[in-house]
Amino acid sequence: DGQSSSTTTPAPVPRPRKRSGILHMNDEERQHQLNQQRCNSKWHGLVEGNLIVKQGLVDKRKGLFARRRMLMLTMGPHLYYADPVSMTLKGEIPWSPQLRVEPKNFRIFFVHTPNRTYYLEDPEGFALEWCKAIEEMRVNTYGVSPTTCT
């Protein structure tokens, strides 16, 4: 009878692995994101027109004291930090192929640059995410580093 239709479920169609994230977008998608940022982000005016890849509050330690800063990883790349109260740009961690991140634990991570090590603490405990994002940006910008000989 016409009722006995096949019950075999269709084979799953293999979908191309979707690479998400700003680093993998094409120019058009990035332009769209930048327009969104221009309209929606109160930080847009501080990042010199660069697209923000990741942002979050961190405590940046210098000497005895730590200052709470909005850390913004942007295309360029740049790592800007701003005072979230006065909404002013305080500085920038200089990028170079030598920049290295080092997670200490879930909250604390270091950003090593040739002239200074930045001591950063994510009060929410996402230090590893920060390290991942910064390292991904480094590889994307400068390529995978050659094997280091010790």
Ligand code: 4IP
């Ligand atoms: C300041 O300490 C802040 O930590 C500054 O950070 C830091 O500048 C200063 O270091 C440091 O002396 P006080 O506010 O307690 O005086 P921020 O710029 O985020 O406010 P950077 O930007 O370099 O970390 P010096 O050595 O750069 O002046």
